[in-house]
Amino acid sequence: MNKKIRLLVNVLIVISVMLAAAGCAQPTATTAPQQPTAEVTQPPAPPTAESTQPPEQQKLTIWINGRDSFIGPNEQQLPQDQWYISQAIKRFEDANPGVSIELVIQADAYAAHQMFATAAIAGNAPDIGNFWSGGFTFPLKDAITPITDLIPAADKEQILGWNTTTLDFKEGNPILGYPTPDNQMCVIIYNKKIIQEVGLDYEADPPRTMERFYADMEKIKNAGYLPMAADEGGVDGYAYYFFQGPAYWWAQQNGIDPILAEDRGEAKFADDKALIAALNAYHEIYAKGYMNQDTATSTDSWNKFLQGEVGMIVRVNTFIKDAQDALGEENVGVIIPPEISDTAKIKNGTIGGPGQDLVVSINSKYPETAVKFMSFLNSKAEVLELNKFQTKVPVRTDVTAEDLGLAPGSPGAKINEYAKNYIYWVDNSLSANVINEFNKMLPLVLTGKMTPEELAAQLDKVKGQQ
Numbered sequence: 001m002n003k004k005i006r007l008l009v010n011v012l013i014v015i016s017v018m019l020a021a022a023g024c025a026q027p028t029a030t031t032a033p034q035q036p037t038a039e040v041t042q043p044p045a046p047p048t049a050e051s052t053q054p055p056e057q058q059k060l061t062i063w064i065n066g067r068d069s070f071i072g073p074n075e076q077q078l079p080q081d082q083w084y085i086s087q088a089i090k091r092f093e094d095a096n097p098g099v100s101i102e103l104v105i106q107a108d109a110y111a112a113h114q115m116f117a118t119a120a121i122a123g124n125a126p127d128i129g130n131f132w133s134g135g136f137t138f139p140l141k142d143a144i145t146p147i148t149d150l151i152p153a154a155d156k157e158q159i160l161g162w163n164t165t166t167l168d169f170k171e172g173n174p175i176l177g178y179p180t181p182d183n184q185m186c187v188i189i190y191n192k193k194i195i196q197e198v199g200l201d202y203e204a205d206p207p208r209t210m211e212r213f214y215a216d217m218e219k220i221k222n223a224g225y226l227p228m229a230a231d232e233g234g235v236d237g238y239a240y241y242f243f244q245g246p247a248y249w250w251a252q253q254n255g256i257d258p259i260l261a262e263d264r265g266e267a268k269f270a271d272d273k274a275l276i277a278a279l280n281a282y283h284e285i286y287a288k289g290y291m292n293q294d295t296a297t298s299t300d301s302w303n304k305f306l307q308g309e310v311g312m313i314v315r316v317n318t319f320i321k322d323a324q325d326a327l328g329e330e331n332v333g334v335i336i337p338p339e340i341s342d343t344a345k346i347k348n349g350t351i352g353g354p355g356q357d358l359v360v361s362i363n364s365k366y367p368e369t370a371v372k373f374m375s376f377l378n379s380k381a382e383v384l385e386l387n388k389f390q391t392k393v394p395v396r397t398d399v400t401a402e403d404l405g406l407a408p409g410s411p412g413a414k415i416n417e418y419a420k421n422y423i424y425w426v427d428n429s430l431s432a433n434v435i436n437e438f439n440k441m442l443p444l445v446l447t448g449k450m451t452p453e454e455l456a457a458q459l460d461k462v463k464g465q466q
Contacts, residue, residue: 055098058366060127060373062089062101063116065109067318069130069180069356070377072390073302074322076105084389092376099369106130116361117143125361127370130180133164133357134428135435137176141167145360146174150371159378160395161354164424177359178374181383182392184316185352185418186244187334189323189411194311195333198223203409206335210281213338217290220311227290229301229310244314244351247426249340250278252349256423262463263430269459279445279452281340286446296443316355317415320391324411334411336418352422354395393419437462 067073070085080086080103089101104126106112112129113136119125120143131137137144146167156162161179163169195202198219207213217227251259253274261267269275285291292298305313306326323332336350358377360370376382380403383394387404391412394404406413427435441458444450 058099058369060099060101060364060366060370061104062128062130062373063104063106063112063126064130065112065356066105066107068109068184068316069182070386071105072322073319074325075389084386088377088382088385091382092373095376096369096372101373113137113140116140119143120361120363123363125363127361127364127366128374129359129361131177131357131359132428133161133177133179133354134169134425135430135432136428137165137357137359138167139432140359141174141176143362144176145362145364145367146176147178147360147367147371148175150368151175151178152375155375155378158397160397164354164428165357165359169429177357178371178378179354179395180356180358181378181386181395182318182390183353183395183419184318184355185393185415185422186248186314186316186350187336187415187418188312189305189315189319190312190333190335191305191308191310191327192331192333193308193327194220194223194225198225198311202333202335207338209338210340214284214288214290217285217288217311221289226292226304226310228285228312228314229292229298229304230295230314231298231301244425246278246282248337248349248351248423249281250275251351251423251426252339252344252346253277253341255345256426256429259426260429262459263434265464269456269463270453272456275456276452277340279455283445283448283452287448296447316352317391317393317412320411320415321389329410332411334414346423349421349423350418351425352393352419353424353428355425355428391415431463433462433464434459 064070064085066076070088071083075083086103089103093099093101106115109130109132113131116125116129116131117140120140125143129140131140155178159179161183162175163171164179165177166175167173190202192202198216200216200219207216220227250272251274258267258272258274262269262272286293286295292301292304295301301310301313302315302319304310306323308327317334320332320334336348339347358374360367360374364370378396380396380399383392383396383399384403386392387394393416401413401416404412404416406416427438430438437459438455441450441455445452445455
C-alpha cells in the first residue's frame with residue numbers, strides 16, 4: 001500500500017469514526033412550546049446564561065521548533081508563560097471563545113519533518129506544524145492540507161514569501177502553508193569590543209574581499225582571541241549556520257539556477273567550479289586556525305561568543321537580541337559575508353528569506369481555525385509583538401523600520417536593508433537527499449578529511465534518489 005493510499009485510509013477512518021459518533025448521538029430532548037393564552041401579554045424573557053448556546057469547543061495542537069522561529073535561542077530559559085508564542089496563543093484563545101491550542105515544542109527541527117510524516121500516516125499529526133520551507137516542506141505534501149483557498153485575500157497581498165510554500169516553487173501549484181512572520185537573514189555577528197581592540201572598524205569599513213577577511217582574522221587571532229567559532233551539532237550546528245557563508249559564496253558566483261540544474265540532474269556538481277571554490281574557502285578558514293579546531297565535536301560556540309571570547313560568529317538575526325543582552329547593545333554588530341570574486345554575478349548580499357513555515361496537517365478537524373491562527377500570527381499587531389522578543393525582518397509589506405523602533409545603523413536596521421538583496425536559502429532549495437548528504441559530508445571537507453571534489457562527486461551519486 002503506497003503512502004498516499006495509507007494516508008487516505010486514515011482520513012477515511014477518521015471520517016467514519018466521526019460519522020459513527022454523530023449517528024450514535026442521542027437526540028436532544030425538547031419540550032413542546034406552550035401555546036399563549038389571551039392573558040399572556042408580557043414579552044418573552046431574554047435568554048438566560050443557561051439557555052445561551054455555547055461556542056463549539058475546538059482543541060488544536062501546534063508543533064513549534066524549539067528555536068529560530070517563534071522561540072528565541074535563550075527564551076526557553078524563561079517560564080513558558082513568558083514566551084512570545086505562549087502569550088500569542090492566549091491572545092488568540094481569548095479572542096476566539098471555545099478554541100484552545102496545545103503547544104508542543106520540537107527540540108530537533110530536522111527530525112520533526114519525518115515525525116510529522118509518520119504521525120500523518122498514523123492519523124495523529126498535529127493540526128499545525130512548523131517546518132523549514134521550500135525543499136524541506138515539499139516532500140511532506142501528502143501529509144499537508146493545501147490552504148490556497150483558505151488564505152484571506154489581504155494576507156496574500158500584504159505578506160511576502162508565498163513562493164517558498166507553494167509546491168515546487170511553481171506559481172499556480174497548491175500553497176501548502178504560511179511563511180513564518182519573519183524574513184531571516186544569515187549574517188556575521190561580531191563583538192565590537194574585540195574588533196576595535198585589534199584596530200578595525202566594521203561600522204565604517206567592513207571586509208568585502210576574502211583577502212581582507214583573512215587578514216582581519218589573522219589580527220584577531222594574534223590578539224589572543226578566536227576569530228570565528230562554530231559547532232558540529234548536526235544540521236542545527238555549523239552545517240546549518242556556518243555553511244550559509246560558503247553557500248552564499250557558491251551561489252553568488254553564477255546565481256542559483258545552475259545549482260538547481262545540478263540538483264535536477266541536468267548538470268554535474270563535480271563540474272561546478274563555484275562550488276569547489278566556496279568549499280576551498282570554507283576549509284581554508286579552518287586550516288589557518290581562524291576557527292576552533294574542535295569544531296567537529298564542539299557544542300558551545302554560541303556560549304563562547306556570549307562570554308566575549310570570540311570575534312565573529314555566523315548566525316541568523318534571531319540571535320541578535322540574546323547577543324545584545326549578554327554583551328551590551330553597544331558591543332554587537334553585524335556584517336554580511338565578503339565577496340569571493342570580483343566577477344561574481346551577485347554582490348553585497350547574503351543568504352536569507354522566509355526559511356520556515358506553518359502548515360495544516362491532513363488529520364486536522366479544524367483547518368479553517370488553523371489557518372485563522374496562522375493568519376493571526378502574521379498580523380501586523382503580532383509581528384510587532386514578536387519583535388519585542390527577537391530581532392526580526394517582517395514579511396509584511398506594511399511594517400516599517402519606524403514601526404519596529406529600529407535606530408539608524410543598528411543591527412536590526414542593517415538587517416532590514418540586507419533583506420532587500422538576498423539569495424534564498426540554498427539548503428531549502430535543494431532536494432532532501434542532496435542536502436542531507438551535503439550536511440553529512442561537510443564536516444569532512446571542513447577538517448580536510450575529504451576534498452571538495454570528492455564531496456561534489458558524492459552529491460552526483462545521490463541526486464535523484466528517494
